[in-house]
Amino acid sequence: MSRPQSWVPTDPRSAPTREHVLSGLHGTDEGGAELVQLLTPEGQRVSDDRFGSWADDVGAEELKGYYRDMVLVRRVDREGNALQRQGQLGIWVPLLGQEAAQVGAGRAATPRDMIFPSYREHGVAWCRGIDPTDLLGIFRGTDHGSWDPIEARFHLYTIVIGNQCLNATGYAMGQKFEGKVGDGPDAEATMCFFGDGATSQGDVHEGFVWAAAYDAPVVFYCQNNQWAISVPLERQTRVPLFQRARGYGFPGVRVDGNDVLACLAVTRWALEECRTGNGPVLIEAFTYRMDAHTTSDDPSRYRLADELELWKLKDPIERVRVNLVREHGVGQDFFDEVQAKSDELAARFRAFCVAMPDPGPDRMFSEVYAELSPQLAAEKSAYLEYHASFEGA
Amino acid sequence: MTTMTLAKALNSGLRAAMELDPKVLVMGEDVGKLGGVFRVTDGLAKDFGEQRVLDTPLSESGIIGTAVGLAIRGFRPVCEIQFDGFVFPGFDQIVSQLAKVRFRSQGKVPMPVVVRIPFGGGIGAVEHHSESPESLFAHVAGLKVVACSNPDDAHWMIRQAIASDDPVIFFEPKRRYWEKGEVSETEPAPLFSSRVVRSGADVTVACYGPLVKTCLEAAAAAEAEGTDIEVIDLRSLSPLDLGPVFGSVRRTGRLVVVSEAPSEASVTSEVAARVQEECFHSLEAPVLRVTGFDTPYPPSKCEDDYLPDLDRVLDGVDRALGW
Structure with a gap:
């Protein structure tokens, strides 16, 4: 088995060899030729023949909105980590690095659509209008989720890996049975969030089978963050995950999960496919978990810091900032204002947390x-x- | 009063529930065109259509998992698990989601789902077709577990289970599907209640599902020998309705609990524990049990030895009387 020093690739973007994989090192940040991208890591807006038009309406104002979403969500996430370190939370599940994958998808959904999250979807919750303080009870141990899933159309967090793929499929079957699929203005779809590790679960397979059998209007949104706690993607699959959809008879798309515009465009397309009766659809958002699995985890035991450094160059927020400055001439005032807002939110989040009473x-x-x-x-x-x-x- | 088989009584109960509420769906393997392997859902697909009677993919976790999603959407799914031993791929969804969504959401998302499971042995079947897994479900908070024993209960209990806002695991005694009985015009008893099905003064026998008939036959045989057995059909296994059992034991001083399931950590152990807590000073003998053995269900040529029968029930009664 090779030692960590021996695998340093000559081209840092090259795919991992079998040796790298066996040594437990993942070492790729390369999504491949089929990766849908509308905003490069350098902040340049690029075109995409198939999906570009789904984000044509996104100008400076909309992009500023997504930037604000991502900065606020990241700030809440960092505060969650800190609150755990200070003993105020039992655990926190960081989303660092997955802000674009979540905000892009979350902002693509309409209020009529239903969403089934896993347990890391703080950014999607944000897009559904759920106040971040509503997430705290789960991690402080005062409740198992405090929002109203029916009203928010955002189900409670599901912790057993993959269970929600069947629940989401059942919900989507219900939408179809109620005649909510078609060209009407009241058409609806469902979106289900899960990770790369979940794709090895039977429930995800069964969800794909059932959704296909019933033409259920469900978008399966897999955030491939490369790691299932300590286990790299190669232990879950031989093929890129989006390609699995083909075996079930529906389309699969791999999108740059660190590109909020691409995630928005592809998800808008997928939800519309589902609403109009062409579901289901699988989206693989190719991203990276920049922090630990949870605050109880220690990634230094199983992956190299180099890998994180590669992904930092693809940061989902920085590329939007660069684009806003270079292509839209957005000035520092805006960024200062967002920064101030995020500090305000973090302070409110913290104050709420420490004041939470224990249940009787x-x-x-x-x-x-x-x-x-x-x-x-x-x-x-x-x-x-x-x-x-x-x-x- | 109408006379019909237990399977037909379930069928008419399902039909009545579906007519009453358009949100009631029947789903499972082969429940549509075929009418189920036991024909319990016979004719429902024809009359209610394939969007209300779903011939599902062959996938038990899928049946329960999508039923949970349909319930979140506002439907009232009635799932059929084809045989007792096939429920386990769906066990995760039952325990992790079905039983817990209401509690997790603090009542904001009810789970009005019924899971029908034909259970028990005595039909000469191959492995996995004769099991009695009810105790596994009774142990799970958030679920309710019932077992019917006769056509009247089958008809009314399935209707009551469907009307319940809690998830109900509904056990049907498969070897009694073709036995006939009268079905009342009106609801005979609340769902989560036990019932004295034969009064007696000497020994109390508590049982459920397929063995209620066996215990009644044992009581008739004992009567000829001068022993007066009271038989109680537990009907609801979680929650247990033990009031009638306590009342009976306080009179008879003796209790035999009968079930096909293995005895270890089971519904019968729960009944024994609670009766000794509540009736300690009334007991003339320890609570005894007559059950299947703590083995996997045996090859069917052994099942006459495995399953409690009239003689083993009477042996238990004799041991209680002779203590």
Whole structure:
């Protein structure tokens, strides 16, 4: 087995050899020829024959909006990490590096569309109008998700890997059964978020099979961030993930997941395909998890810092900033204003977090069932009475 | 009152629920054109169409997982798992999603899903077709678990289960599908209730599903020998409705709990534990159990030995009386 020093590629963009893979090193940031891109890492707007038109309406104002989204989401994410380090959260799941993949997809959805997240989709939650403070309970341990999934059309976080692909498919089947697929103004679609690791789960396979069998209007949105905790993509698949769609009989597209415009365009297209009855669609957003899997993880045990350095050159936010400056003449005032807003948001996020009260013991028994059984009611009252006996003691 | 088989009683119950609420869907493997391998859904696809009676891909996790999604959308899916031993690919979705979405969302997303599972042995089948996995589900908070034993209960319990806003795992005694009985015109009892099906003074026998009939036959045989057995059909396995059992045991002082499932960490152990907590001073003998053995379900040529029958039930009763 090769040692880390021995694999340094002559061309840093070359694909990993089998040796690299076996040594546990991933070492590619190359999405290949089929990667859809509208904004290069250097901040240059480029054209794409197939998907470019889906972002034609995006001018300076819209782009500034996406920049603001990504900066705010990243700021919240960094604050989440800090709050965990300071003991205010039990764990945080960072999204650093995946802001464009999430904001591009999130902003492509209409309020009618339904979204099923995994557990890293803080950026998509943001786009659905869910206040970042609503995410805190999950990681502080005061609840399992506090927003209303029906009203926000954003399901609660799903932690068991891949489960949500079937739930999303079922929801999309329901949209179809209700006649919400077609050319009408009330057409809807569903989007399901999952990672590269999830693609090895049976539920993702079954979700693909069912969605195809029922022509369900669901966009499967895979954020390939290259790592399933410590396991590189090569342990999950022999082929690029987007190519798997072909085997199920629907289109798959690989998009530059660090390019917010490309993610927006491709997702807009995919959702419209689904709304009009041409679903399902698989999108592979090719991106990188720039931080640990969670605050409990230590990436230095399984990947090289060099890899992160390569991906830093493709930062999803920086390329938008450069484009705004160079192609739209946006001045420093705007960036200062966004910075100030993000600091404000972080302060509010932090203040909210530290002030969150612990739930009482009755919370355990709340909404286990629509109809509480006499047995559980008895358990509840016995424990609450026992608990109360310590009051004032 | 109409007389019909248990399978037909389920069929008419499903039909009634589907007529009442357009959001009720039936889904599973072979439930459409074929009418299910036991014909429980016979004719429903023809009358309600393929968008309400779904012949699904062969994928149990898919059946439960999409039912969860359909329920989030506002549907009331009734899933059929073809045989007891095939439920396990769907077990993850049942435990991780179906049972927990309501709690996770604090009531904002109800899960009115029914999972029908034909269970139990006695039909001479190959492996995985004769199991009694009910205790696995009874152990999971967020689920309700019931078992019907006769056509009247089959008809009304499936309707009540579909009307429930909680997920219900609904066990059907497959070897009783073709036995006939009367079905009432109106709801005979609430869903989550047990019922004394035979009064007696000497020993209480608690049972459910396919063995209710066996226990009633045992009671009739014992009567000829002068022993008066009270038989209670538990019907609801989670939550258990043990009030009638406690009342009975306080009179008889003796309880035998009967089930096809293995005894270890099971519904029968739960009944025994609760009865000793509540009726300690009334008991004249320890709570005894007559169950399947703690083995995988055996090859069918052994099942007459594996399954509790009339003689083994009476043996349990004798041991309780002779303590």
